Amino acid sequence: MRFLHTIWHTKGLARYLFWTGVVLTLVFVVLALFAHWIAPYDFAERRVDGVRFPASEGPSAEHLLGTNDQSYDILSRLIWGARTALQVVFGAVIMSAVIGVPLGLFSGFVGGWFDRVTVFLMDALYSFPSLLLAIVFSFMLRDVLGGSIVAAALSLTAIYIPQYFRVVRNTTVSARESTYVEAARAIGAPPRTIMGRYLFGNVVQSVPVIGTLNAADALSTLAALGFLGLGIQPTEASEWGYDLSRALDNVAAGDFASAFWPGLAIILFITALTLVGEGLNETLNPTLRRRRLQKVTFGPRPSREEAIR
Amino acid sequence: MPTRPETASPAVVETAGLEVHYQLQGGALSRLLGLRSRTVKAVDGVDLQLRRGEVLGVVGESGSGKTTLGRAMLGLAPTTAGSITYHGSDGAAVVSDMKGKALRRLRTDVQMVFQDPGAALNPTMTIEQAVGHPLKIHGLASGEELTRRVHETLEKVGLAPVERFADKYPRDLSGGQKQRAVIARAIVMGPEVLVADEPVSMLDMSVRAKILQLMLDLKDELGLTYVYITHDLASAKYFCDRVAIMYLGRVVEVGPTEEIFANPKHPYTKALLGAIPDVDPERQVARDLPRGEIPDAALPPLGCSFHPRCPVAREECGWESRDLRPLLETHWTHTDGDAADFEAERAVVGDLDSFDTPSSTVTVGRDHEQVSALLDRIRAEDPDEPFWTGVARAEADPSGGTRLTFHEPVDPRLRRSGGVDVACVRYGEDPQ
Numbered sequence: 001m002r003f004l005h006t007i008w009h010t011k012g013l014a015r016y017l018f019w020t021g022v023v024l025t026l027v028f029v030v031l032a033l034f035a036h037w038i039a040p041y042d043f044a045e046r047r048v049d050g051v052r053f054p055a056s057e058g059p060s061a062e063h064l065l066g067t068n069d070q071s072y073d074i075l076s077r078l079i080w081g082a083r084t085a086l087q088v089v090f091g092a093v094i095m096s097a098v099i100g101v102p103l104g105l106f107s108g109f110v111g112g113w114f115d116r117v118t119v120f121l122m123d124a125l126y127s128f129p130s131l132l133l134a135i136v137f138s139f140m141l142r143d144v145l146g147g148s149i150v151a152a153a154l155s156l157t158a159i160y161i162p163q164y165f166r167v168v169r170n171t172t173v174s175a176r177e178s179t180y181v182e183a184a185r186a187i188g189a190p191p192r193t194i195m196g197r198y199l200f201g202n203v204v205q206s207v208p209v210i211g212t213l214n215a216a217d218a219l220s221t222l223a224a225l226g227f228l229g230l231g232i233q234p235t236e237a238s239e240w241g242y243d244l245s246r247a248l249d250n251v252a253a254g255d256f257a258s259a260f261w262p263g264l265a266i267i268l269f270i271t272a273l274t275l276v277g278e279g280l281n282e283t284l285n286p287t288l289r290r291r292r293l294q295k296v297t298f299g300p301r302p303s304r305e306e307a308i309r
Numbered sequence: 310m311p312t313r314p315e316t317a318s319p320a321v322v323e324t325a326g327l328e329v330h331y332q333l334q335g336g337a338l339s340r341l342l343g344l345r346s347r348t349v350k351a352v353d354g355v356d357l358q359l360r361r362g363e364v365l366g367v368v369g370e371s372g373s374g375k376t377t378l379g380r381a382m383l384g385l386a387p388t389t390a391g392s393i394t395y396h397g398s399d400g401a402a403v404v405s406d407m408k409g410k411a412l413r414r415l416r417t418d419v420q421m422v423f424q425d426p427g428a429a430l431n432p433t434m435t436i437e438q439a440v441g442h443p444l445k446i447h448g449l450a451s452g453e454e455l456t457r458r459v460h461e462t463l464e465k466v467g468l469a470p471v472e473r474f475a476d477k478y479p480r481d482l483s484g485g486q487k488q489r490a491v492i493a494r495a496i497v498m499g500p501e502v503l504v505a506d507e508p509v510s511m512l513d514m515s516v517r518a519k520i521l522q523l524m525l526d527l528k529d530e531l532g533l534t535y536v537y538i539t540h541d542l543a544s545a546k547y548f549c550d551r552v553a554i555m556y557l558g559r560v561v562e563v564g565p566t567e568e569i570f571a572n573p574k575h576p577y578t579k580a581l582l583g584a585i586p587d588v589d590p591e592r593q594v595a596r597d598l599p600r601g602e603i604p605d606a607a608l609p610p611l612g613c614s615f616h617p618r619c620p621v622a623r624e625e626c627g628w629e630s631r632d633l634r635p636l637l638e639t640h641w642t643h644t645d646g647d648a649a650d651f652e653a654e655r656a657v658v659g660d661l662d663s664f665d666t667p668s669s670t671v672t673v674g675r676d677h678e679q680v681s682a683l684l685d686r687i688r689a690e691d692p693d694e695p696f697w698t699g700v701a702r703a704e705a706d707p708s709g710g711t712r713l714t715f716h717e718p719v720d721p722r723l724r725r726s727g728g729v730d731v732a733c734v735r736y737g738e739d740p741q
Contacts, residue, residue: 179429180429180432182385182429183429183494186383186385186420187442187443187494188417188443189413189442190413197442198431202433
């Protein structure tokens with residue numbers, strides 16, 4: 001609750017960053033959640049009542065943003081794309097936190113050879129370029145899960161686990177030596193309780209910041225995978241990166257719209273998530289935070305008689 | 310004034326030859342090469358009896374091992390040798406052999422109060438959660454029973470009205486209030502023994518007396534036994550029935566508080582008592598504070614650990630090669646000779662670092678004549694320096710320098726002397 005209080009009362013640049021990001025993100029979230037009602041057509045729909053949509057046509061009353069070369073409605077693909085992006089990014093961030101945080105907590109607490117091995121493995125994962133790693137994982141998962149949303153989310157999960165692991169593990173190692181952990185031992189708390197009740201609450205505080213910043217990164221990686229044709233199959237869901245790569249061929253032929261809109265959506269959503277992340281970072285990270293002193297204004301001074309009365 | 314038990318009641322915690330040694334990690338290079346690491350002897354052979362219902366003060370400078378001794382009583386510090394025995398309601402149990410579950414169960418009977426109340430409470434738990442957690446962990450209470458007992462305990466330690474404090478986080482409380490909460494957490498399970506590790510040293514002067522009084526009240530009310538660890542003799546005098554003075558991992562003197570304060574025996578105890586500030590200008594005591602610093606616990610001095618700082622040391626106290634260095638350095642800093650004298654003398658002595666390996670014989674310099682002359686000069690400056698009593702022989706070494714042979718070191722054990730036990734060669738009769 002204190003956390004929300006801090007965010008609400010932040011002043012200055014951090015506040016504007018944060019709230020701009022939140023509003024933009026909310027727009028995408030609303031589009032994603034209510035795509036059924038908002039989008040005029042389904043993402044894979046190209047004929048209504050047996051009449052096929054025109055290909056590569058400009059805006060019209062039926063197609064507000066026009067259609068692309070495959071006769072899909074650009075606006076519908078855009079809105080359904082928001083849903084895909086949200087599903088994949090949300091899934092990836094949640095899963096990597098759910099795996100990375102307990103692993104880091106355990107590893108930092110028990111130490112010893114287990115800690116050494118996991119730190120080594122995580123550092124090895126971390127040292128790969130994230131896109132390369134995502135490509136490798138999506139190749140590996142393609143046989144098992146096909147080009148589905150789950151497969152994309154899983155391959156992104158693998159990239160981000162090391163980040164949560166490292167942050168949580170390092171804060172655990174320093175918190176492990178603190179007096180309140182010694183006090184927990186002194187009252188007879190078993191290791192499970194020490195990790196769950198004493199360390200967890202004190203080491204997860206930077207996780208929301210990493211989470212939102214990772215979300216922005218995950219989105220760009222997803223788009224890159226789609227652009228390379230390694231992401232979600234076009235039959236499974238609408239994906240901005242894939243649409244962008246298809247549309248690029250037609251730009252030379254003068255069809256800008258089908259490349260412009262998915263590109264803009266990618267940029268806006270990444271910006272929104274980054275702003276939320278940076279805003280949170282500014283607000284919650286005490287080394288960066290600078291709280292403004294609030295001006296105190298007094299009312300007009302009461303006259304002597306009033307004061308006495 | 311605390312009640313003083315006239316007759317010795319049975320021991321509740323007993324340590325016998327207790328040792329807690331820590332391996333030092335050493336530098337990166339020595340670790341890579343697998344060199345032998347050094348051992349710090351935090352607690353080095355302590356025999357103490359904690360009697361039921363008493364307040365035992367453990368007093369010493371920082372680094373004397375008093376905190377480690379307290380932690381070892383709860384099994385928080387690993388015992389490397391010797392034993393700790395807890396005489397609980399269901400018979401004697403050896404704490405130093407306990408592991409896991411048994412050790413955790415011990416902590417329903419032996420509890421600890423920490424030095425820094427600001428760090429000893431989990432910042433993400435409310436006071437009510439923190440105080441109730443021991444009961445929850447050991448399954449002693451739940452639901453309404455838990456709330457009732459927590460509130461009762463909070464009232465006992467003076468955090469009343471309880472509603473004002475129960476939902477607060479540690480950061481919302483003052484230091485004294487936090488320490489009250491820490492005490493509440495320690496007594497909530499109804500323990501027998503409370504190890505209080507400098508419970509008031511981080512608090513404001515105005516709060517100290519209140520917390521100490523609270524602890525005395527709780528002792529009477531709940532029949533507690535205290536181990537009061539402190540560096541502050543003044544509060545020990547007020548608080549304790551018996552006092553144990555620790556120096557470099559050993560107990561050097563232990564006995565009833567009045568006896569120790571009225572008639573201190575060990576030179577270290579005398580020095581500590583001399584260091585208590587005195588408000589009465591008429592009664593200025595001579596400030597014979599021990600010279601030098603507390604020595605390296607990884608390589609304690611031979612013989613009696615206190616001898617390098619002791620004003621009344623004798624020949625058998627364990628004089629050795631390392632004592633030469635401060636002697637020479639004092640000589641050089643205190644004489645008003647010019648730089649040339651220093652250079653000349655420095656050359657006579659040669660390698661100072663060779664004195665750093667502890668040994669009862671040492672060879673100084675290359676020229677016997679010159680070294681003897683220098684040593685005579687130093688001796689003439691301060692003939693009363695106890696160091697000289699320790700030199701058994703000074704003779705020419707075949708290599709050319711002077712070989713000093715010191716008396717065989719005697720490591721004094723605790724011996725009965727008057728009403729107290731003291732570890733000093735000057736007191737007590739040898740058992741033989």
